[in-house]
Amino acid sequence: xxxxxxxxxxxxxxxxxxxxxxxxxxxxxxxxxxxxxxxxxxxxxxxxxxxxxxxxxxxxxxxxxxxxxxxxxxxxxxxxxxxxxxxxxxxxxxxxxxxxxxxxxxxxxxxxxxxxxxxxxxxxxxxxxxxxxxxxxxxxxxxxxxxxxxxxxxxxxxxxxxxxxxxxxxxxxxxxxxxxxxxxxxxxxxxxxxxxxxxxxxxxxxxxxxxxxxxxxxxxxxxxxxxxxxxxxxxxxxxxxxxxxxxxxxxxxxxxxxxxxxxxxxxxxxxxxxxxxxxxxxxxxxxxxxxxxxxxxxxxxxxxxxxxxxxxxxxxxxxxxxxxxxxxxxxxxxxxxxxxxxxxxxxxxxxxxxxxxxxxxxxxxxxxxxxxxxxxxxxxxxxxxxxxxxxxxxxxxxxxxxxxxxxxxxxxxxxxxxxxxxxxxxxxxxxxxxxxxxxxxxxxxxxxxxxxxxxxxxxxxxxxxxxxxxxxxxxx
Amino acid sequence: xxxxxxxxxxxxxxxxxxxxxxxxxxxxxxxxxxxxxxxxxxxxxxxxxxxxxxxxxxxxxxxxxxxxxxxxxxxxxxxxxxxxxxxxxxxxxxxxxxxxxxxxxxxxxxxxxxxxxxxxxxxxxxxxxxxxxxxxxxxxxxxxxxxxxxxxxxxxxxxxxxxxxxxxxxxxxxxxxxxxxxxxxxxxxxxxxxxxxxxxxxxxxxxxxxxxxxxxxxxxxxxxxxxxxxxxxxxxxxxxxxxxxxxxxxxxxxxxxxxxxxxxxxxxxxxxxxxxxxxxxxxxxxxxxxxxxxxxxxxxxxxxxxxxxxxxxxxxxxxxxxxxxxxxxxxxxxx
Numbered sequence: 048x049x050x051x052x053x054x055x056x057x058x059x060x061x062x063x064x065x066x067x068x069x070x071x072x073x074x075x076x077x078x079x080x081x082x083x084x085x086x087x088x089x090x091x092x093x094x095x096x097x098x099x100x101x102x103x104x105x106x107x108x109x110x111x112x113x114x115x116x117x118x119x120x121x122x123x124x125x126x127x128x129x130x131x132x133x134x135x136x137x138x139x140x141x142x143x144x145x146x147x148x149x150x151x152x153x154x155x156x157x158x159x160x161x162x163x164x165x166x167x168x169x170x171x172x173x174x175x176x177x178x179x180x181x182x183x184x185x186x187x188x189x190x191x192x193x194x195x196x197x198x199x200x201x202x203x204x205x206x207x208x209x210x211x212x213x214x215x216x217x218x219x220x221x222x223x224x225x226x227x228x229x230x231x232x233x234x235x236x237x238x239x240x241x242x243x244x245x246x247x248x249x250x251x252x253x254x255x256x257x258x259x260x261x262x263x264x265x266x267x268x269x270x271x272x273x274x275x276x277x278x279x280x281x282x283x284x285x286x287x288x289x290x291x292x293x294x295x296x297x298x299x300x301x302x303x304x305x306x307x308x309x310x311x312x313x314x315x316x317x318x319x320x321x322x323x324x325x326x327x328x329x330x331x332x333x334x335x336x337x338x339x340x341x342x343x344x345x346x347x348x349x350x351x352x353x354x355x356x357x358x359x360x361x362x363x364x365x366x367x368x369x370x371x372x373x374x375x376x377x378x379x380x381x382x383x384x385x386x387x388x389x390x391x392x393x394x395x396x397x398x399x400x401x402x403x404x405x406x407x408x409x410x411x412x413x414x415x416x417x418x419x420x421x422x423x424x425x426x427x428x429x430x431x432x433x434x435x436x437x438x439x440x441x442x443x444x445x446x447x448x449x450x451x452x453x454x455x456x457x458x459x460x461x462x463x464x465x466x467x468x469x470x471x472x473x474x475x476x477x478x479x480x481x482x483x484x485x486x487x488x489x490x491x492x493x494x495x496x497x498x499x500x501x502x503x504x505x506x507x508x509x510x511x512x513x514x515x516x517x518x519x520x521x522x523x
Numbered sequence: 524x525x526x527x528x529x530x531x532x533x534x535x536x537x538x539x540x541x542x543x544x545x546x547x548x549x550x551x552x553x554x555x556x557x558x559x560x561x562x563x564x565x566x567x568x569x570x571x572x573x574x575x576x577x578x579x580x581x582x583x584x585x586x587x588x589x590x591x592x593x594x595x596x597x598x599x600x601x602x603x604x605x606x607x608x609x610x611x612x613x614x615x616x617x618x619x620x621x622x623x624x625x626x627x628x629x630x631x632x633x634x635x636x637x638x639x640x641x642x643x644x645x646x647x648x649x650x651x652x653x654x655x656x657x658x659x660x661x662x663x664x665x666x667x668x669x670x671x672x673x674x675x676x677x678x679x680x681x682x683x684x685x686x687x688x689x690x691x692x693x694x695x696x697x698x699x700x701x702x703x704x705x706x707x708x709x710x711x712x713x714x715x716x717x718x719x720x721x722x723x724x725x726x727x728x729x730x731x732x733x734x735x736x737x738x739x740x741x742x743x744x745x746x747x748x749x750x751x752x753x754x755x756x757x758x759x760x761x762x763x764x765x766x767x768x769x770x771x772x773x774x775x776x777x778x779x780x781x782x783x784x785x786x787x788x789x790x791x792x793x794x795x796x797x798x799x800x801x802x803x804x805x806x807x808x809x810x811x812x813x814x815x816x817x818x819x820x821x822x823x824x825x826x827x828x829x830x831x832x833x834x835x836x837x838x839x840x841x842x843x844x845x846x847x848x849x850x851x852x853x854x855x856x857x858x
Binding site for chain 1: 546547550551553554555556557559560569570571572574577580581584587589590591593595596599614615742743
């Protein structure tokens with residue numbers, strides 16, 4: 048594959064194209080374990096530039112990998128076949144805020160937190176917010192159907208997409224969806240793009256629904272000596288009809304890791320549950336909080352602290368906020384990998400699932416932390432291992448096989464909010480072989496030359512560990 | 524920057540003696556990218572190779588032999604102001620800037636001639652007075668001798684953190700930093716002019732330190748440069764705010780100038796004290812120019828005190844509004 052770098056320079060300008068090893072190496076990875084070099088990195092600034100790049104790439108059969116913040120955990124933006132990495136962070140303009148219509152029009156490179164800062168003066172916010180909202184872009188969030196800690200009440204990115212403009216593989220610009228809350232006119236194509244991981248088109252503009260910031264927000268923490276009790280409390284809270292705006296779990300390993308990395312002195316118990324309610328009527332928030340508190344107590348929750356105060360809430364939440372990265376400090380020589388990191392399981396199975404994860408980890412010589420937005424059934428784990436040993440990667444493969452076999456057997460899903468990419472493709476493909484041909488047909492119809500983020504999702508290799516080079520030096 | 528011309532040279536064999544000890548630490552980086560949220564270098568260039576994560580990747584690639592060190596990679600590693608917002612944001616606890624420093628030492632030992640954000644001396648105009656040596660808290664400036672025994676000032680590029688204090692202090696203007704990082708006197712002047720001429724309501728220039736209050740200010744909902752009577756100009760350390768910059772603001776039509784620095788004892792470079800002294804001396808000069816000294820104000824603001832800064836700016840704006848525009852700003856041109 049020969050990329051005409053000069054042609055790309057003509058389209059986006061000298062300073063926005065690089066085929067220098069410095070940039071190619073940096074853009075060869077994201078937050079996953081994978082690494083593969085692109086041929087060139089291109090940073091368009093306008094819709095027309097994206098169209099021209101796509102026309103050229105389609106004619107020349109060159110892969111194009113749209114990229115936002117590069118914070119994806121499954122290798123979505125790792126250019127497995129080389130080609131053009133399309134860095135969309137320059138397209139970061141908030142085009143329109145329409146409080147009367149409760150919507151916002153943005154370019155794909157707008158950072159989630161920046162959007163929320165712009166919305167705050169209007170008393171509005173954009174709720175899906177993943178933990179990485181400080182750098183995550185709206186385009187990337189659409190690609191992965193991202194969600195975050197408040198998904199239990201506010202849902203995921205797909206619930207906020209009203210419409211979008213997408214550049215297709217052949218460079219055509221199409222407008223999908225609408226500016227209205229509902230539309231009933233055939234295929235909901237804007238929804239099709241959500242979670243497509245850059246395989247169907249390049250989102251160049253998105254119209255997103257926004258909602259009012261609630262007047263009251265109360266956050267509480269409950270400690271549990273047993274992880275199973277915490278899991279049962281979460282299941283009970285959901286089935287009781289309570290309406291948490293956040294319901295989070297953190298296990299013992301996560302607690303220890305946060306204490307080690309941040310030295311904030313969380314109680315070293317079996318599990319911590321964080322629960323929050325929000326709303327415009329304080330009595331209603333109080334009611335929800337009291338209900339959830341009682342359920343926690345029923346399942347042996349203790350040391351419950353509760354606060355409406357912003358600073359206090361930040362203090363209570365500090366540990367959870369930094370958990371993901373803190374897991375890296377758990378033990379010397381052991382690092383934290385993003386593998387099997389976001390299963391979705393039925394609420395009634397959370398406690399059982401948490402227990403099973405620790406069993407599987409122990410049997411396979413790795414350490415796994417269990418945490419997540421368990422209120423919406425999202426169970427996050429991280430596999431912690433010695434990345435320099437070949438045997439540990441084999442262990443990780445076994446863990447993943449066993450874990451997903453279990454998750455699928457209880458009616459769970461492979462990925463709840465991070466997406467499939469490369470590392471989750473093998474178990475996902477195994478569990479959903481009925482829909483793979485349908486997805487392939489859609490892909491073929493929209494991208495007949497297979498240039499948009501090829502070999503991801505249904506087309507990803509069957510072994511994740513050999514799909515690309517691992518980003519670590521494996522020595523033995 | 525022409526990215527095609529950047530691979531000037533490549534040295535394949537370097538013993539990364541100092542950086543190698545960080546190999547395990549580099550594996551600890553989960554590459555989440557939180558480090559670049561507030562990185563001034565990333566905000567200037569917007570390439571991921573300018574992010575702390577990107578630089579750690581490059582160092583990892585070099586010490587494991589996956590990539591060869593090149594002039595451009597070396598340049599990137601030398602581009603850092605050590606504001607450490609990345610370190611504060613990294614809850615994997617990776618000592619990002621310490622790793623940069625060790626990689627810098629290895630690259631210098633391998634004879635890479637790079638500048639990055641470090642200071643440079645123009646020996647033709649340097650009088651070797653040594654004022655820069657005395658102000659540098661990083662001990663990056665030192666007296667040395669050339670081959671014929673003449674005294675010279677040398678910059679230790681491994682130690683230099685690019686705060687720019689020496690540049691603001693040098694009476695001969697012999698010290699400088701490469702253009703392009705938005706911190707050279709010329710670039711700062713351009714930013715001031717751009718704000719004052721581009722905004723019809725523009726009245727106040729606020730020089731803001733990147734170590735203390737600016738990171739928090741970016742995360743608050745406070746408006747910065749859009750349709751406000753004040754414009755934030757980030758100078759890295761407050762110690763690099765020179766009288767010339769303040770006078771430039773008045774010349775371009777500012778009604779008032781505020782300098783925000785770290786509180787006493789909190790400045791990594793002691794630049795806050797230097798700035799305070801300069802502002803005091805400048806106030807005397809302003810009287811002679813018929814500019815009311817109260818049009819210049821200095822304030823101390825810690826990290827997380829963006830609300831305090833906002834209140835101070837509002838208060839200053841009220842006072843400045845009563846004074847109105849500077850009547851004889853044209854006389855400033857004379858200076």
